[in-house]
Amino acid sequence: MxxxxxxxxxxxxxxxxxxxxxxxxxxxxxxxxxxxxxxxxDPDLPTPKPAASFAAREVLKPANHRYPYGRGSAELRRAIAGWHKKRHGITLDPETEVAALIGSKEGLAHLPFALTDRGDIVLIPDPCYPVYKTGAVLSGAKIKRLRLREENSYLPDFDSVPKKLLDETKLLFLNYPNNPTGAVAGLNFYAGAVAAAKKHGFWLAQDAAYSEIFFGRPGPSIMQAPGAKDVAVEFYSVSKTYCMTGWRLAWIIGNSRAVGALSRLKDNMDSGQFNAIQETAAFCLKEHDxxxxxxxxxxxxxxxxxxxxxxxxxxxxxxxxxxxxxxxxxxxxxxxxxxxxxxxxxxxxxxxxxxxxxxxxxxxxxxxxxxxxxxxxxxxxxxxxxxx
Ligand SMILES: Cc1ncc(COP(=O)(O)O)c(C=O)c1O
The missing domain is CATH 3.90.1150.10 (Aspartate Aminotransferase, domain 1)
Known part of the structure; x- marks a missing residue:
């Protein structure tokens, strides 16, 4: 054989x-x-009962049984934009600057296919959530690591990175609140990262999957940094915020070209998340408090x-x-x-x-x-x- x-x-x-x-x-x-x-x-706590009950009703609606398609339901994208307005004070166009994902893992893994070509350099933090590497490796990009040090509170120091490497970088992943360290980032840090991305011409992808599991003051969005929409996208998820890891619903916000490119890629690979789950995510965002x-x-x-x-x-x-x-x-x-x-x-x-x-x-x-x-x-x- x-x-x-x-x-x-x-x-x-x-x-x-x-x-x-x-x-x-x-x-x-x-x-x-x-x-x-x-x-x-993976949280041991169940999804809050009101969310699960809402979903049960949505599952029974025939209108939700067909292919979802596209960037997510209009209702969900409006709810996402509304939530970010309230939470971060940022304005997002639900048509062009927001797209639903089948979990942020999916979006993070596919992003390098939308933003990089074979041989392009993708900078990933070290240590980091392994999926940044997976997507970059699969898409044929070259991986370089950006060391995070405990003495710098696990924030990268852009001044210590060779200028040549920053010039050659096409995409940099950030992740705050950070897995695995629990480190957090402030707006000054994001402003510096956006400035570096604009100076050297690379994309920034900030993974905010743990944005709502904070212990002090609520953390900022990278989109609050001046000029962030020129170079950055940010990923959010219902997974940890509402203990919904099994439901597979997340979203990307930010630069409309990057959001559009990822959506175009996904249009050709998947048909979106079950509408009942999208509607439930919209419900959770409205009931967030x-x-x-x-x-x-x-x-x-x-x-x-x-x-x-x-x-x-x-x-x-x-x-x-x-x-x-x-x-x-x-x-x-x-x-x-x-x-x-x-x-x-x-x-x-x-x-x-x-x-x-x-x-x-x-x-x-x-x-x-x-x-x-x-x-x-x-x-x-x-x-x-x-x-x-
Ligand atoms: C840093 C980080 N980003 C993203 C994810 C994936 O989350 P999701 O359930 O939205 O795919 C995880 C899951 O553990 C994570 O730790």
């Missing part, structure tokens, strides 16, 4: 970092251990609890300003994967090794606060008993 081959593109994917850890987790479970999983960024705070408050109190407990156990913890992640180094320095394995074998706690988010994540682990406080307390207690 002549075996057909797979694409070289698929071979370009890095090996699944958590494979070993997954195997070890299964072994622990087989031994009857109660593994507390703090590895994956009722739906979002209880979720945010739950994660804030979990973050306080777990951060305090880890510090007490001798860990060095980066104080998160947002997100539901805790980014930390163990009391005794070691490689991320070794640390994660020790957490699993000695404490039955599953974490994500920092090295999975890029070389600069080496030495750290990321805990997802996606378990109730009782479990988090127990996890921290078990961690405090580890002998390093």
């Amino acid at each position: 002549k075996k057909p081959t797979l694409s070289k593109r698929v071979d370009a994917f890095p090996p699944y970092l958590f494979k070993d850890l997954d195997k070890k987790k299964q072994e622990e479970i087989k031994k009857g251990r109660d593994v507390i999983s703090l590895a994956v960024g 009722k739906l979002a705070p209880p979720i945010r408050n739950t994660f804030r109190s979990r973050a306080e609890l777990f951060t305090r407990a880890l510090k007490k156990a001798g860990w060095r913890v980066f104080a998160p300003g947002a997100t539901f992640f805790v980014w930390a180094r163990p009391p005794v320095e070691q490689r991320s994967l070794d640390c994660a394995c020790r957490l699993l074998s000695q404490a039955s706690v599953l974490s994500a090794p920092g090295s999975g988010f890029g070389p600069s994540g080496e030495g750290y682990v990321r805990f997802s606060l996606t378990a109730p406080e009782k479990k988090l307390t127990e996890a921290a207690e078990r961690i405090s008993r580890i002998t390093w």
